[in-house]
Amino acid sequence: MKVLILHQHFRTPVAGGAIRSYYLAKSLVDRGIETVIITGTNDKMYRKENLEGIEVHSLPIAYDNSFGFALRSFSFLKYVRKSVLLASTIPNVDVCYAISTPLTVGLAALRLKKKLNLKYIFEVGDLWPDAPVQMRIVKNYLFAQMLYRLERKIYEGADSIVALSTPIKIAIEKKISRKRIHIIPNIADCDFYKPTAKNTTSERRLGTEGKFVVSYIGALGMANGLDYFIECANASRKANLPVHFILSGEGAMLNHLKYSAQKLNLNNISITGFVNREMVKEIMSISDAAFVCYKNVPILETGSPNKYFDALAAGKLIIVNFGGWIKEEIEKTQCGVSVDPHHPTDFVKKVEPFIHDHKKLEAFQRASRNLAEEKYDRRKLSDQFANIFLKR
Structure with missing residues (x-):
């Protein structure tokens, strides 16, 4: 089996930050499943590398947590376009695993489904666009409705969904019906982090x-x-x-x-x-x-x-x-x-x-x-x- 993981913000243990997708990819590789990741990087050149058996493609797409709404949106849409183009060149993929946020990663998965007839599983870590709407980041009613339609379309197109909490699962079930939803919360690395005496x-x-x-x-x-x-x-x-x-x-x-x-x-x-x-x-x-x-x-x-x-x-x-x-x-x-x-x-x-x-x-x-x-x-x-x- 060959799995393609779409995650714009993939991080490694060396780089630090949120490394859930690394753990997930490693769990597949350790069980003999060929795993490919398409992510973004602030480097100016495309990079392909093998990370502990994981094939990682890093696309030059600038992103920073300090970006405002316009720059973030540009980065998200650029990832959609470039990841779809690259994914189309990767042979023999059986299933795609698309990790949000951002929600637009699901748009890339939708396009691959239409273009390559590639089934996808969609991971939901945060409820978008509910979060930016409730926080008043997205204020325009028509734009918000467009995002809600995209969200629903992504959920409906998914082969199944992975929710990171029970409340997320319940919220998704209120929006769509008859969809298999798994709950896999974030991971505690009990080998790396251990209770110790103060140094x-x-x-x-x-x-x-x-x-x-x-x-x-x-x-x-x-x-x-x-x-x-x-x-x-x-x-x-x-x-x-x-x-x-x-x-x-x-x-x-x-x-x-x-x-x-x-x-x-x-x-x-x-x-x-x-x-x-x-x-x-x-x-x-x-x-x-x-x-x-x-x-x-x-x-x-x-x-x-x-x-x-x-x-x-x-x-x-x-x-x-x-x-x-x-x-x-x-x-x-x-x-x-x-x-x-x-x-x-x-x-x-x-x-x-x-x-x-x-x-x-x-x-x-x-x-x-x-x-x-x-x-x-x-x-x-x-x-x-x-x-x-x-x-x-």
């Missing part, structure tokens, strides 16, 4: 000695609502809590967040920008808690953020500022707490008990790791994913 060298380098460390590692976009993270740092300082905040990642809001922290003269927060996977591991190792933050927009509660699963694997107390399935899960398993998104003083109230009661903190951290191993371990989810193709 004193790392603590000295990052200035966190003797502190309760709360880290946020991930995208710094509008959807993440990280002004709240800054407000929590300010509230903690006012309450004289021995908490140090670490904010790592890249995105359109990076400079704004730096400015906000400087304006408030916060000395209890470190903003690092993008860090590679090894540095993520190091920051995790000195963190007591991991913050998963979203803007107060209902549709964002359906997502399946990578940072949540990395933090579970690392055995960290989980802190969220939104409702939905993750809030319900961390409360049920007692591995985390939710804080009021409107009142950063609630962060102080919820976190302070863990600072003073180390046994309570350790119990929640153990529960995080147990949840990662029992429900989200890479090996288990890799088997589930590969079986979608092996049982066709």
Whole structure:
């Protein structure tokens, strides 16, 4: 069997960032399934390489998290055109696996189905266009309706759908009927991330000695609502809590967040920008808690953020500022707490008990790791994913 994966934002462990598609591709290769990926790169030249048995085609298509709506749209449509042209030259493909976001990857899969009679499976990690519509990024009614029609057409054309959470599956079922939908959430790499004692060298380098460390590692976009993270740092300082905040990642809001922290003269927060996977591991190792933050927009509660699963694997107390399935899960398993998104003083109230009661903190951290191993371990989810193709 030969599988073609379309993913505009494919990342490798060396490059860092979200590497779900790498895990999925590797799970296929490890089971003897020939796997080809077409992705985009900021390099100026096309590149073809073999990555641990995965054939990776990188198309020169500029993209950055700081891009505005127009530049993002141009990049997305350029990927559609170029990926379809390239895919048409790849022989003997049995099935296409198209990974959103962006939604336009599904348009490429639709075109390949029409052009080559190639069946496709569509992965939905975020509900588009619901998210940009609810966030008021897409304001034009006619344009929004066009995107909704495209979404429905992509779902209807798919051989089956993979949803990254139960709420996403439910939302899709409300839009289309009689379509097989698998649920394969994001992956916890329990081999790479492990609960460890704090490294004193790392603590000295990052200035966190003797502190309760709360880290946020991930995208710094509008959807993440990280002004709240800054407000929590300010509230903690006012309450004289021995908490140090670490904010790592890249995105359109990076400079704004730096400015906000400087304006408030916060000395209890470190903003690092993008860090590679090894540095993520190091920051995790000195963190007591991991913050998963979203803007107060209902549709964002359906997502399946990578940072949540990395933090579970690392055995960290989980802190969220939104409702939905993750809030319900961390409360049920007692591995985390939710804080009021409107009142950063609630962060102080919820976190302070863990600072003073180390046994309570350790119990929640153990529960995080147990949840990662029992429900989200890479090996288990890799088997589930590969079986979608092996049982066709």
